[in-house]
Amino acid sequence: MYDPLSDKHLPPAQHAVDSYWEKHTKVRWPDTASMPKHSDVLIIGAGYTGLNAAKTLAESYQQQVTVIDANRIAWGCSSRNAGFVMKSTGRLGLSQWADRLGDKTAKAIADEHQTALELVKQWISQSPDQCDVQRGGYIKLAHRAKAIEPLRQQYQTLKQFNQPVSWLSGEQLSEQLNNRHALAGLKFDDCVSVNPLKLAAVTAQQTAKAGVDLVENCSALSVKRLADGWQVETTEGAVSCSKLLICTNAYTANKLVPALTGRSLPALSSIITTPPLTQQQLADTGLTPAQSYMDTRILKYYFRLLPDNRLLMGGRGAIRGKQAHHPSYAKQLLKALKQSFPGLATIDHWQHFWSGWVSVSLDDYPRVGAIGDNLYAAMGYCGAGVSFSSLAGKRLAQAAMGEELPRLPYYQSPLKRFPMPSMRRVGQWAYYHYARLTE
Numbered sequence: 001m002y003d004p005l006s007d008k009h010l011p012p013a014q015h016a017v018d019s020y021w022e023k024h025t026k027v028r029w030p031d032t033a034s035m036p037k038h039s040d041v042l043i044i045g046a047g048y049t050g051l052n053a054a055k056t057l058a059e060s061y062q063q064q065v066t067v068i069d070a071n072r073i074a075w076g077c078s079s080r081n082a083g084f085v086m087k088s089t090g091r092l093g094l095s096q097w098a099d100r101l102g103d104k105t106a107k108a109i110a111d112e113h114q115t116a117l118e119l120v121k122q123w124i125s126q127s128p129d130q131c132d133v134q135r136g137g138y139i140k141l142a143h144r145a146k147a148i149e150p151l152r153q154q155y156q157t158l159k160q161f162n163q164p165v166s167w168l169s170g171e172q173l174s175e176q177l178n179n180r181h182a183l184a185g186l187k188f189d190d191c192v193s194v195n196p197l198k199l200a201a202v203t204a205q206q207t208a209k210a211g212v213d214l215v216e217n218c219s220a221l222s223v224k225r226l227a228d229g230w231q232v233e234t235t236e237g238a239v240s241c242s243k244l245l246i247c248t249n250a251y252t253a254n255k256l257v258p259a260l261t262g263r264s265l266p267a268l269s270s271i272i273t274t275p276p277l278t279q280q281q282l283a284d285t286g287l288t289p290a291q292s293y294m295d296t297r298i299l300k301y302y303f304r305l306l307p308d309n310r311l312l313m314g315g316r317g318a319i320r321g322k323q324a325h326h327p328s329y330a331k332q333l334l335k336a337l338k339q340s341f342p343g344l345a346t347i348d349h350w351q352h353f354w355s356g357w358v359s360v361s362l363d364d365y366p367r368v369g370a371i372g373d374n375l376y377a378a379m380g381y382c383g384a385g386v387s388f389s390s391l392a393g394k395r396l397a398q399a400a401m402g403e404e405l406p407r408l409p410y411y412q413s414p415l416k417r418f419p420m421p422s423m424r425r426v427g428q429w430a431y432y433h434y435a436r437l438t439e
Contacts, residue, residue, distance in 0.1 A: 016079075035234065044068055046068070077250065086138055086384060136289075143182075249357075301314070369405065378395075378396050
């Protein structure tokens, strides 16, 4: 599997990942274009961020926009994620933001997350089948007794900021979920789950309708500064532009853009799905397709029941791309699933197993904005980007057009560079082992 830290560029024209979404979803992609010689704005990356940026530039600013992707539209994590549409990004909660920057800024961050959620809900409403949306909320589970009080404190903070959340005691939770590692729950009432491939498709369709040229199977090889803009060498030839937007997040090759080199840790998130659960297994687990769940571990597990009664289970995967498809990581997820759900002890195989790269920033939150003269990027969602990445694309377009963005940490500084960036994978390995030993 492609590895952003070791491969010079993302190889073009690769097959779609062998995921549940790809095998069980029919979508209509828009017609694509040929590579132009010049574009007012060139966007690298046709995922949620790049597509939303492109649509905003074309509709609101009448820019001639070209989006290129090394493979099919939304080939990366925009089609590989679990479909959790949450009101967050990065790894910092509102209480942490309040401690750092005060209640006023924390409230503004909460409002920005709400804006992101509403934007995705607009996309859902434009999909013929509503992106298979599940509206039962998202529940964060205390996986052990020590995690209950910190989770309760998070609930109390969110209530202070008037967030639509509910507290589920262990007794209340046991009435709807038979899970050994669900001792209490914080429910985010207005969050939803979707089919991410359908969300990507409807976003792409509306972006194309706005007049954006979408170019597939065109990998960026190098970026060069010109007197009046930028030139990008691709596998389909050179293209110049006045403004360049980097929207490849974790899939950005480490040395493609010097301003981003060493500022992200690409981490693999892996997912399995089971065969369809029987009626007895559904009764034994208490699972319904309404809710999605994630626990409070350092290396979190997340799961949801899909509309066809398959159970999706995800968590951190391999460290290097060349190990991504090793069955040991699927076995690890299946083992965790069976340890959590006594009623699924007889499941002995998975039907789908796949992985995707997420971008982890050094200080646990993303950055969106200028990284050079007429050069812009959005990166570092830390695996929580389904809703925020769409808004990040819109904000990135506004920044490229000289608009003032909300005065929030996401938009006021560049990503920090990792110390000794060549040792990122060593640090990641040590962190993973620490997490597994302590939990």
